[in-house]
Amino acid sequence: MQAGARTRAPVLSVRGIRKAFGGTAVLHGIDLDLAAGEVLALVGENGAGKSTLLNIICGALRADGGSIRLDGTERHWGGPRHAMQAGIAFVHQELSVIRSLSVAENIRLGDYCARRTGFVDRAAMRADAAARLAELGAQHVRPELRAGRLGTADQQFVEIAKSLTGDLRVLILDEPTSSLTPFEADALFAVMRRLAARDVAIVFISHRLEEVFAVADRIAVLRDGRLVSDRPAATSRREAVIADMTGRGGLVAPSARPQPSTDVVLAATALRDRGWLGPIELTVRAGEIIGVFGLVGAGRSELLELLAGLRRPGGGTVRLFDGGGLPGSPGEAWARRIAFLPEDRKAAGILPNLSLLENMLLSWRRTMPAWLRLTREQRAAAPLLRRLAVRASSPRQRLRTLSGGNQQKVVLGRCLAVAPRLLLLDEPTRGVDIATKAEIYTTIGELAADGMAVIFASSELPEVLALATRVMVLARGQQRLLAENAGLEEAAVLSAAFRFQTEPAEA
Ligand SMILES: Nc1ncnc2c1ncn2[C@@H]1O[C@H](COP(=O)(O)OP(=O)(O)OP(=O)(O)O)[C@@H](O)[C@H]1O
Ligand SMILES: [Mg+2]
The missing domain is CATH 3.40.50.300 (P-loop containing nucleotide triphosphate hydrolases)
Incomplete structure (x- = not known):
């Protein structure tokens, strides 16, 4: 060279x-x-x-x-x-x-x-x-x-x-x-x-x-x-x-941030899990995108799992958009149009030997009556596959033979395909290339503008600051910051996340 x-x-x-x-x-x-x-x-x-x-x-x-x-x-x-x-x-x-x-x-x-x-x-x-x-x-x-x-x-x-x-x-x-x-x-x-x-x-x-x-x-x-x-x-x-x-010039900049409405999608008061997470005080309205930042082990994933019905609460109250409380199981969550993307896509129930189309439509199948499925499936998937720039030889390609980033796009697509009211994403763009990331931010922003509420956790601060309307910082399970993203300094987020780093961990 x-x-x-x-x-x-x-x-x-x-x-x-x-x-x-x-x-x-x-x-x-x-x-x-x-x-x-x-x-x-x-x-x-x-x-x-x-x-x-x-x-x-x-x-x-x-x-x-x-x-x-x-x-x-x-x-x-x-x-x-x-x-x-x-x-x-x-x-x-x-x-x-x-x-x-x-x-x-x-x-x-x-x-x-x-x-x-x-x-x-x-x-x-x-x-x-x-x-x-x-x-x-x-x-x-x-x-x-x-x-x-x-x-x-x-x-x-x-x-x-x-x-x-x-x-x-x-x-x-x-x-x-x-x-x-x-x-x-x-x-x-x-x-x-x-x-x-x-x-x-x-x-x-x-x-x-x-x-x-x-x-x-x-x-x-x-x-x-x-x-x-x-x-x-x-x-x-x-x-x-x-x-x-x-192979081209610049990147698409993410579109303008959505305006939150007055519809409360989630209201959590003194919410705890059975470990050390909480108390969490959080009200999320339709159109809001909450970015959760924190060090590894801060409780980001635990919070999302709690909201997705994968973890039992240990206290506090939650009221969701449909009048109900926290979902009791992941299945209940999907049925209530609460979509969850876990951090580890292997744990997300992907079926590596099925096609990417089948993987993407798994959740859709759960919320659609059987007679509606077949024709609608392909139609629902096509635009999403395009928007997420899924790169595959065909929709029939087995998921496990897709590149890592493309697998990630499919599991994200699966969440978006159910038109969720509450979208919970843990590391939504893990392994996704920078051009597609911008596209995903735009897509999520548009869905929020249409009335969805989003809570996402990310280890990438630039991602939190690019996508969130409000930023929450967790440190050792404690809510350290909840602020409007507009005007928020990067240093403030980092110092909130870092504050306990030097103290000895409690037993
Ligand atoms: N076993 C396989 N069978 C068929 N196609 C495959 C197989 N393994 C990889 N590919 C294809 O080879 C291409 C390159 O994949 P590769 O995993 O090397 O991409 P990558 O650059 O690492 O992408 P990423 O950033 O998403 O990880 C992809 O189109 C993928 O679908
Ligand atoms: Mg790769």
Whole structure:
């Protein structure tokens, strides 16, 4: 590539990588070099081929053509374990912790399987896991905890801790920050810099351009399976990178914010869950979009789950638009047109082997009489698929073969398809590319203007400030701020979220 300043021989060098799925070419001959100690950001729209390329480099997928050299020697991976032994570690876009195992077992799973004697020194395993988590700044994740009990961000830390072995040469991270708030992301970036200083080469994918510019030495853009640019971060402009990604000039700015009406959709007084969340005081009117911000573990997801009927209340009162209280179950919530998008789409009841159309219309089916369905289904889905820019070969493509961002758009589309009165979204644009994000903000804004109320949680402060009409900040389950977005300073939101960070956690 044109980055002439590099003098060292590349640790990783790929040439002419090609890949097709079922006759559709996804990668058209990719060349990429990576020097030791370098941090490369790989960016591009949903479905551009980023994960496919990195999956090939780490041995999880086989290329149809091209070569991979590690330290100048051409390699052919038998699988990810083979690449891992050679020093290439990969943290996947979809979290893959084993929920029934402990954190320590997850982190040391690889060595554990490699050992044939069957003897495991549990104390040593825990100590090692704790050391790796501490290196990530994630001391709060206790090695003996069951991984299934962890939130998404902590699961992410476990995944990364798994890859921190001594002979690591290349670390590949597919959207490592998509569920991290700026604080956790910073902790991760500090780790990436430390590893780079130890001559580990790092490739990471991100849809958040601010962090790409903050962390990467180089930015490579993939568009429609081709590498369209590869340049030093320090001298690149954001607009140029966006133009390379989208193939066009600027982005659509989100439309004007909706005006709230007087119809109260939700009124919560002294609402608590059975843990440490609350008391919450919140009245939401039709047309309002409440953005909930807070650190990982602040209670954002807990609040949404409580409102969606997935968590039992521990006190307080709630009155909803239809005169009823909190839904008693997720099924009841959908029937009352309260749509919920959970943070982890795998937990959202997606059916990976069904088509994207079927997945999108699951909830619609629950609220539609049978005789109305068939004809209306396709008609209802088509405009949504277009608006959300779902990229697929056809509506019949199986959900699991869609790129991560496109799967996210489908689960979001499923919520919108029921025309909800109250829309609850946890990380609505997780993994969605920046052009589509703007489109989603516009769509949600229009639906709110039509009388829907929205409560969403996001780890991205720019998203909260772009979409919300009012902002709520949670810190350790406590409501710290509830204010109109207009005129709200970013610093005020951050300091409210951060206020308790330095105090010791109560037992
Ligand atoms: N197993 C598969 N079968 C069929 N098509 C596939 C399969 N895996 C990936 N694809 C297709 O390859 C294309 C590239 O997908 P990929 O996951 O590499 O995109 P990406 O750039 O990582 O996008 P995102 O930002 O959404 O994660 C997509 O159109 C996707 O549908
Ligand atoms: Mg991907």
